[in-house]
Amino acid sequence: MHVRPAWLEIDLTAIADNIERLLSVLGNQRKLIAVVKDDAYGHGATIVGQIAQQCGAHMMAVSLIEEAIELQPVCPQTDILILGLVPLDAVPAAIEHGFHMPLDNVDRAEAISQAASEQGTAAKVHLKIDSGMHRIGVPSDEVGQLCREVKGLPNLDIRGIFTHFASAPDDPLFTTQQFERFQQACREAESVLDRRVLLKHCVNSAATVRYPEMWLDAVRPGALLYGIPRNRGGQYLPTMDQALAMKARIASVRTLPAGEKLGYGRTWQAPRDSRIAQVPVGYGDGYDRHLSNKGELLLRGRRVPVVGSVCMDSTFIDVTDISDAKVGEEVVLVGSQGEESVTIAEIAERCGTVVQEVPVRMNVRLPRVYTCQPGDERVAHLADRYRSATSDVSA
Numbered sequence: 216m217h218v219r220p221a222w223l224e225i226d227l228t229a230i231a232d233n234i235e236r237l238l239s240v241l242g243n244q245r246k247l248i249a250v251v252k253d254d255a256y257g258h259g260a261t262i263v264g265q266i267a268q269q270c271g272a273h274m275m276a277v278s279l280i281e282e283a284i285e286l287q288p289v290c291p292q293t294d295i296l297i298l299g300l301v302p303l304d305a306v307p308a309a310i311e312h313g314f315h316m317p318l319d320n321v322d323r324a325e326a327i328s329q330a331a332s333e334q335g336t337a338a339k340v341h342l343k344i345d346s347g348m349h350r351i352g353v354p355s356d357e358v359g360q361l362c363r364e365v366k367g368l369p370n371l372d373i374r375g376i377f378t379h380f381a382s383a384p385d386d387p388l389f390t391t392q393q394f395e396r397f398q399q400a401c402r403e404a405e406s407v408l409d410r411r412v413l414l415k416h417c418v419n420s421a422a423t424v425r426y427p428e429m430w431l432d433a434v435r436p437g438a439l440l441y442g443i444p445r446n447r448g449g450q451y452l453p454t455m456d457q458a459l460a461m462k463a464r465i466a467s468v469r470t471l472p473a474g475e476k477l478g479y480g481r482t483w484q485a486p487r488d489s490r491i492a493q494v495p496v497g498y499g500d501g502y503d504r505h506l507s508n509k510g511e512l513l514l515r516g517r518r519v520p521v522v523g524s525v526c527m528d529s530t531f532i533d534v535t536d537i538s539d540a541k542v543g544e545e546v547v548l549v550g551s552q553g554e555e556s557v558t559i560a561e562i563a564e565r566c567g568t569v570v571q572e573v574p575v576r577m578n579v580r581l582p583r584v585y586t587c588q589p590g591d592e593r594v595a596h597l598a599d600r601y602r603s604a605t606s607d608v609s610a
């Protein structure tokens with residue numbers, strides 16, 4: 216059977232190690248809510264969910280009810296929090312599945328409570344506080360009022376309270392302000408409800424790395440689990456390993472005489488007689504067009520420059536300095552080869568985007584190959600199971 220000579224390789228050992236490293240730093244007192252939304256940032260939510268459950272994550276978080284429904288059968292012992300607002304017509308299904316949902320206003324509270332009463336149960340909700348992100352949530356200074364209004368609703372089970380930081384990687388002042396507003400909101404909610412709200416959580420990856428004092432009852436990272444934070448490790452956490460690699464095999468090699476221009480828009484001109492290899496991956500696979508004349512790939516453990524515009528299905532590299540580069544040779548667009556590596560953080564930086572966007576965009580049409588380190592009992596069964604269901608394009 217034909218297999219495409221381009222693929223994403225996902226190292227399950229790296230994900231399991233990252234989760235275990237994080238859990239060991241958190242200790243017994245704090246829990247991990249593993250963010251596996253958007254197909255676990257392109258790594259495969261059902262597989263990452265199983266690893267997270269097995270390693271001891273307390274809860275999974277996704278954006279959509281559809282994602283939660285897909286995840287639940289493989290993580291039956293782990294509660295799932297839907298981070299986005301659940302459309303009201305989907306609320307009964309969310310309750311039936313036992314998902315946790317954010318609560319941001321009294322109308323939603325009444326609708327959720329009503330739907331739960333019709334099922335003879337209580338819906339699990341987390342008060343969502345808008346402490347400055349201004350996306351969803353009750354404004355932090357209105358949470359007392361909301362709690363007074365919902366306190367009497369019999370079918371609401373308020374399990375948690377959370378907020379989300381707008382600028383955790385680069386604005387400590389505003390992050391601290393958001394945290395203080397959140398703390399104040401927690402105090403007000405608990406005072407009005409007259410009980411402790413069990414799960415207070417606010418930190419994403421960047422804040423988990425930087426602010427251990429904000430970890431509270433649970434941390435809620437996504438990027439960190441996959442080893443793609445902007446800064447590798449930090450004062451409080453060990454370095455995490457990047458799990459994802461993008462690889463391909465050279466499709467063709469040609470000589471371009473000095474002075475010739477290359478590809479769409481003819482944006483690159485050969486400064487000398489050049490050997491140009493065509494790699495069968497393009498922006499249609501999430502290899503960003505901003506990498507035109509800017510990116511670097513790895514070939515034989517060396518960096519080689521991207522030349523010309525990245526096309527939808529292919530990318531050119533200048534291999535003049537590796538003049539015997541051959542059709543079929545493996546190149547690494549993201550990941551490591553020998554001593555060299557191209558990190559997701561590097562790609563994000565070159566493209567002027569956030570690290571989270573890079574793997575998510577690579578999740579469109581490349582086959583995924585799951586690998587693990589030899590002898591890794593924790594994840595070998597997952598790598599095996601998935602490998603038998605897909606073609607092993609890396610072989």
Ligand SMILES: Cc1ncc(COP(=O)(O)O)c(C=O)c1O
Binds near residue numbers: 438
């Ligand atoms: C509400 C919420 N919490 C946590 C996260 C995890 O963020 P990160 O990947 O930066 O850790 C996200 C992701 O955007 C989010 O929307």
